[in-house]
Amino acid sequence: xxxxxxxxxxxxxxxxxxxxxxxxxxxxxxxxxxxxxxxxxxxxxxxxxxxxxxxxxxxxxxxxxxxxxxxxxxxxxxxxxxxxxxxxxxxxxxxxxxxxxxxxxxxxxxxxxxxxxxxxxxxxxxxxxxxxxxxxxxxxxxxxxxxxxxxxxxxxxxxxxxxxxxxxxxxxxxxxxxxxxxxxxxxxxxxxxxxxxxxxxxxxxxxxxxxxxxxxxxxxxxxxxxxxxxxxxxxxxxxxxxxxxxxxxxxxxxxxxxxxxxxxxxxxxxxxxxxxxxxxxxxxxxxxxxxxxxxxxxxxxxxxxxxxxxxxxxxxxxxxxxxxxxxxxxxxxxxxxxxxxxxxxxxxxxxxxxxxxxxxxxxxxxxxxxxxxxxxxxxxxxxxxxxxxxxxxxxxxxxxxxxxxxx
Amino acid sequence: xxxxxxxxxxxxxxxxxxxxxxxxxxxxxxxxxxxxxxxxxxxxxxxxxxxxxxxxxxxxxxxxxxxxxxxxxxxxxxxxxxxxxxxxxxxxxxxxxxxxxxxxxxxxxxxxxxxxxxxxxxxxxxxxxxxxxxxxxxxxxxxxxxxxxxxxxxxxxxxxxxxxxxxxxxxxxxxxxxxxxxxxxxxxxxxxxxxxxxxxxxxxxxxxxxxxxxxxxxxxxxxxxxxxxxxxxxxxxxxxxxxxxxxxxxxxxxxxxxxxxxxxxxxxxxxxxxxxxxxxxxxxxxxxxxxxxxxxxxxxxxxxxxxxxxxxxxxxxxxxxxxxxxxxxxxxxxxxxxxxxxxxxxxxxxxxxxxxxxxxxxxxxxxxxxxxxxxxxxxxxxxxxxxxxxxxxxxxxxxxxxxxxxx
Numbered sequence: 001x002x003x004x005x006x007x008x009x010x011x012x013x014x015x016x017x018x019x020x021x022x023x024x025x026x027x028x029x030x031x032x033x034x035x036x037x038x039x040x041x042x043x044x045x046x047x048x049x050x051x052x053x054x055x056x057x058x059x060x061x062x063x064x065x066x067x068x069x070x071x072x073x074x075x076x077x078x079x080x081x082x083x084x085x086x087x088x089x090x091x092x093x094x095x096x097x098x099x100x101x102x103x104x105x106x107x108x109x110x111x112x113x114x115x116x117x118x119x120x121x122x123x124x125x126x127x128x129x130x131x132x133x134x135x136x137x138x139x140x141x142x143x144x145x146x147x148x149x150x151x152x153x154x155x156x157x158x159x160x161x162x163x164x165x166x167x168x169x170x171x172x173x174x175x176x177x178x179x180x181x182x183x184x185x186x187x188x189x190x191x192x193x194x195x196x197x198x199x200x201x202x203x204x205x206x207x208x209x210x211x212x213x214x215x216x217x218x219x220x221x222x223x224x225x226x227x228x229x230x231x232x233x234x235x236x237x238x239x240x241x242x243x244x245x246x247x248x249x250x251x252x253x254x255x256x257x258x259x260x261x262x263x264x265x266x267x268x269x270x271x272x273x274x275x276x277x278x279x280x281x282x283x284x285x286x287x288x289x290x291x292x293x294x295x296x297x298x299x300x301x302x303x304x305x306x307x308x309x310x311x312x313x314x315x316x317x318x319x320x321x322x323x324x325x326x327x328x329x330x331x332x333x334x335x336x337x338x339x340x341x342x343x344x345x346x347x348x349x350x351x352x353x354x355x356x357x358x359x360x361x362x363x364x365x366x367x368x369x370x371x372x373x374x375x376x377x378x379x380x381x382x383x384x385x386x387x388x389x390x391x392x393x394x395x396x397x398x399x400x401x402x403x404x405x406x407x
Numbered sequence: 408x409x410x411x412x413x414x415x416x417x418x419x420x421x422x423x424x425x426x427x428x429x430x431x432x433x434x435x436x437x438x439x440x441x442x443x444x445x446x447x448x449x450x451x452x453x454x455x456x457x458x459x460x461x462x463x464x465x466x467x468x469x470x471x472x473x474x475x476x477x478x479x480x481x482x483x484x485x486x487x488x489x490x491x492x493x494x495x496x497x498x499x500x501x502x503x504x505x506x507x508x509x510x511x512x513x514x515x516x517x518x519x520x521x522x523x524x525x526x527x528x529x530x531x532x533x534x535x536x537x538x539x540x541x542x543x544x545x546x547x548x549x550x551x552x553x554x555x556x557x558x559x560x561x562x563x564x565x566x567x568x569x570x571x572x573x574x575x576x577x578x579x580x581x582x583x584x585x586x587x588x589x590x591x592x593x594x595x596x597x598x599x600x601x602x603x604x605x606x607x608x609x610x611x612x613x614x615x616x617x618x619x620x621x622x623x624x625x626x627x628x629x630x631x632x633x634x635x636x637x638x639x640x641x642x643x644x645x646x647x648x649x650x651x652x653x654x655x656x657x658x659x660x661x662x663x664x665x666x667x668x669x670x671x672x673x674x675x676x677x678x679x680x681x682x683x684x685x686x687x688x689x690x691x692x693x694x695x696x697x698x699x700x701x702x703x704x705x706x707x708x709x710x711x712x713x714x715x716x717x718x719x720x721x722x723x724x725x726x727x728x729x730x731x732x733x734x735x736x737x738x739x740x741x742x743x744x745x746x747x748x749x750x751x752x753x754x755x756x757x758x759x760x761x762x763x764x765x766x767x768x769x770x771x772x773x774x775x776x777x778x779x780x781x782x783x784x785x786x787x788x789x790x791x792x793x794x795x796x797x798x799x800x801x802x803x804x805x806x807x808x809x810x811x812x813x814x
Contacts, residue, residue, distance in 0.1 A: 044582060168699045175484055390792055393786065395567055
């Protein structure tokens with residue numbers, strides 16, 4: 001049992017493939033006798049026996065360093081409780097078929113749950129397996145780790161985009177748009193919206209209101225604040241998390257759609273806020289919704305983020321080879337300035353299904369801004385640029401050639 | 408009468424300031440005795456006698472090459488008919504106060520109208536003036552010129568963004584989102600949406616439907632097509648112009664808001680299309696709205712676009728010094744491959760208030776894609792990267808120090 005299974009899970013990021021590169025290159029170095037198999041579309045590929053045999057790929061693995069999205073496909077799929085023996089017996093039969101001794105699952109807190117179940121099922125079935133989760137989420141809501149690969153690049157995208165859009169609004173506010181709203185992701189944690197504060201200067205040129213799920217939305221205070229922004233600066237720029245909640249803790253914009261984990265599918269916050277403003281003021285407004293653009297913008301990825309994504313992949317390889325299971329490499333901050341970090345490890349029991357939100361001491365008293373402490377935490381994560389190659393004016397994102405195993 | 412007035416007008420772009428740089432640097436070289444005055448917020452600054460004296464700015468003009476938005480402020484302001492003598496007498500008194508002999512107006516087709524009126528009013532009032540328009544619009548809808556500065560960078564943003572987002576959708580379509588909609592700008596012309604075709608490969612990996620105002624929207628054909636995309640590729644990626652029109656020629660998404668030119672303020676097409684899809688299919692969908700992000704994304708500007716923006720600025724200077732008036736430098740395409748272009752000139756009478764839409768021979772038979780002829784036209788315009796400097800992880804967009812004249 002010495003072969004390797006890897007899969008990508010949950011919402012993908014612009015750097016998840018860099019973690020795959022870190023893992024694979026470390027394994028090729030430290031465990032050259034192991035074959036690497038990769039699930040097509042996450043754990044679903046293992047369940048349905050659709051598994052890529054990486055030894056058959058001939059294109060360079062370095063392509064993983066440049067391409068956003070999930071090179072091998074990802075999924076939203078919740079494993080049943082480990083009491084469901086038949087399911088897990090079938091799943092472990094598939095692992096055995098490929099002589100898998102090392103299982104790596106690259107995802108967020110739902111995926112940590114999957115990896116923990118696999119680890120526990122292996123013990124129950126007496127199957128020798130190292131099950132290691134590799135952290136990934138643009139939401140930065142994974143517990144225990146200081147930050148999560150994928151977040152830094154989304155944060156850099158948001159800070160850059162809002163700085164640019166604010167210069168547009170500032171140019172025209174006297175005779176045209178006075179309010180601009182950017183809706184970003186973040187279902188329960190406001191990290192991505194918080195990163196907009198990184199665009200700001202000491203004159204508040206770029207961002208005036210940040211709305212995050214950690215702060216119950218007070219429409220009157222918000223509208224009063226927008227009015228003051230327009231009076232003071234000539235315009236108001238607002239960055240809002242999709243998961244903004246009202247004072248009863250309900251999503252401010254909720255739809256009836258739910259995903260396979262039972263999470264509500266959100267969307268439409270920006271136009272809802274724009275309507276709210278229209279009802280009170282005559283201000284012309286514009287709104288943007290970043291949606292998938294923010295989590296796939298490899299063209300403006302953070303170099304720090306890419307290096308951390310590679311490092312957690314490498315560390316996961318070494319943890320598995322050391323016989324660890326049910327654990328995850330985590331990023332530990334050693335110092336802020338200069339920014340220094342190291343990789344340690346933590347048990348999935350502390351991570352699975354948990355959410356790390358923006359701490360209250362990062363949030364300004366009025367609830368609409370990020371304080372110095374938050375900026376100091378966020379700033380190092382977006383540092384450094386890592387440009388992809390371009391061909392014919394668009395980024396050169398080329399896939400690996402992938403071949404399903406015939407086992 | 409040898410001094411210079413320059414102003415920026417209409418929706419700003421990520422490269423309009425590069426045209427200002429081209430103009431100013433050429434003037435400093437060819438007419439070193441002229442003082443340069445710049446309208447604060449476009450023509451409004453001239454009317455209200457709020458005019459920056461560029462000789463008082465001490466920071467380097469090269470900052471103009473990096474910063475998106477309008478460095479001097481822009482406006483949406485329609486000049487009255489030139490029969491309104493009192494208005495024009497006041498306006499020309501302000502020009503005379505600064506001994507302005509050269510008037511430059513940097514904008515789109517509404518701004519060409521403004522510049523033409525100024526040119527004609529000058530003749531009527533026997534005021535010696537060269538009034539030259541400098542082309543600028545992300546919409547690429549200016550007549551006569553082969554393309555417009557500002558468009559290439561918006562096009563590069565859209566092609567890059569949709570390529571990235573499509574990789575995200577492709578990664579997860581088996582168990583999650585199957586339809587992704589990106590709404591882009593383009594009120595009457597579909598050029599920006601058309602640029603999404605530049606992301607595509609010969610397997611249609613990245614873009615499946617492009618919806619533009621030139622093609623009346625046929626909802627049934629669209630929905631049938633989306634269904635076929637999902638069957639064939641597993642997902643469907645749609646890029647839609649905000650100005651999409653129905654079969655009666657009405658905006659598919661119209662609001663009651665109008666700007667100062669009487670244009671409807673649009674928005675909300677992406678969620679409307681998403682709802683249309685939800686009513687027919689169970690496909691999970693996501694949507695994004697680029698809004699101002701697409702026209703301010705200097706971080707991913709086209710180097711070709713920047714060079715052309717500078718060149719029209721330089722050419723405008725020379726046209727004015729040659730005594731031309733009521734005209735505009737235009738970009739002429741000499742060849743596609745290798746792409747070669749030159750700057751010529753055209754009368755504003757052929758440009759003002761006109762719109763150049765996507766020609767029918769660029770559009771596929773079904774109306775949902777851009778043909779090879781269109782791709783050949785579009786491709787050179789997004790070529791080349793020109794990265795801004797970064798500080799602390801965000802682009803370094805620093806303003807000039809601007810000082811109002813005390814005249």
